[in-house]
Amino acid sequence: MKITRIEVKDVNQFKDLDIDLTYPKGHAKEGQPLDRVCFIGQSGTGKTTLLKFIYGFSHKKEILKEYSLLKLIGKVHVTEKLGNWTIRNSIKQEGDKFLFSSDLKSTNNIGSLTKQQFDSAYQSNLDKIKTYLIYFPADMKYDNSALEIEKEPNAKIYDFSEDNINKVWNRLLEEIQKQQEKELVLTQKISSIAIEENGNIKKLQEAIDELKQIRDARSNPLVNLAINCLNPILRHFNLQVKTELDIKTKEDIGFIKIMDNHGNEIPNGLLSTGTKQIILSALPLYLLDLTNTIILYDEPERSLYPDMQKIIVDYYTSFSKDAQFFFATHSPIIASCFEPWEIVELKFEDGYVIQEKYFEGERHVDNYSIVPKYLTYDLMLSKVFDVKQPNSDERNMKITEMLTLKRQLEQMKKQNKTDAVDYKTTFNNYIAIGSKLFWDTNM
């Protein structure tokens, strides 16, 4: 399931918003749903609201109750695509009740189907999706209490504003336990060889090799998790996943163990907020089937240093080519990771929110005038985020002072006064200010 369009008319700050979420003309995937979308815009423009509309309308969820449902009737439409099926979701009222309504269409040859057969055909397609949606709110909680492991093997929606991370961690736990049992059996075998067979060197070596093989092998779920999921990102924090299963019971495994590059285990409580956030938001992507899944990230930049913000979008999206990722962000670094047609910029105009378009004329890849990937972060701030003054007042004033010194030096040079004390003093001041401004001070 992927979202192709969001229409909002006369709801709060939205007067007439119509967001096309398909690839533009001239793109190899023209007309297909975008794989990645980035919502940007100042606070209050409705980025989180759009994420919640996607969540609520596509999966008919209670999450919309925080908005007055009465206000949404017939005014919000979220259109999705699943193979040849197109579904336009909205809300209607029947008596005192508010009902979700879906206008279902298909390009398949289904002329002979009854309404019931038609709906059922669609439902069977829908049922094939293992994970409908994952929602990562801005204020994710690092709650990994091992004692409250939830078992929901058939869950299709993961909302981490409510769900515990153990809802997905539990899947791995089972595999870890099997692995641990194999290790325990081998450890016991080694002990018995040592005691009962007087340390038969050959047998002992064979058992040790077998243990080594199991620990090193790809069959160790923690090794897989480390290599394919967390270590590539944790290395930026000088951390890695602890893969040794030196534990006695399942409860001992608890949650994932992280260690520094010297092998020292870091207690979960001491991990940085950024590290915890990465672990929480990456694990579900690694452990769940993401085919046709909608994944929503609200403020993924939270607690992350700029170098991490730079890589986080590509990192998350690398987990699936079949999912649709939505990011709502305030970060120019995050936004710079997207193609222009993947960015939905919301801004206020005459008190209402509109979508700022980056193309002129036809929506064609060649008609986009702003390409975030080509811009410096300064330019991202001024051209995309509309920050009118990227320089501070202090820098601006210092530049004026430095340019004045430069002009004085040029004048003295013209007057052949380069040997004068004044010239040297002025030059030294010019260089000193220039170096603080990181300015090219070539004369």
Add this chain to the structure above:
Amino acid sequence: MKAINKSLELATAYKSWIEKLDNENKLHPPYNSSTNEYYYDIVANLLWVQQGLCAYTEMYLIDKDKVNPKLWKNGRFNRFQFLGQLDHYDASLKEQKAWDWNNFFMIHSDVNTKHKRSKSVNYLLKPDKGNFSPFYFLDYDVVTHFFIPNVNRDQEMITKIQEDIFSLGLNFEPISDYRRIYLKPIFEEIELGICTVDVARQKLNKFYTAFEMAITQFS
């Protein structure tokens, strides 16, 4: 920053009102922008004498013909749409002399709301001051499109000019950016011989002072 002849010949109703207040040593009513009876008269008169430009940055605000003397009636001007805001040059006078004509200029909204606010001024760069000449105080850096002080002045004055350049937002970043974007292609055309200085000068509708200062530096 062009010199401005701030004659108060159009808003005569306002002129009578303010002169009466001052002659009778009465306090000015508090500044309440557009709710004042003479607000649009003041704005229209200023935009006319400023030739539709921001008094400090020379950003384009309005076609000056929209406020031309023919449109006035009995010293009054009807409510109208315009860009820019009414600024109190010396913000410290806003309390006591809220409606003082000598302290008013029309300026670009960004400069007024995002930059100048209550910053103090040295009265060196005051475009309506008698014999004000921007060339005496200012110079222009064509690489950065920043205004700088005329370095032929003494150091004390240079420092004060720098402060005024800052307070009045002459190098306020979006403005210097707009100026660079507007003037750079024009200067390139002149340097490549595509256009003469005179032809380029005729085409200008803003940033006249920066243009004149820059062309003196061309080889």
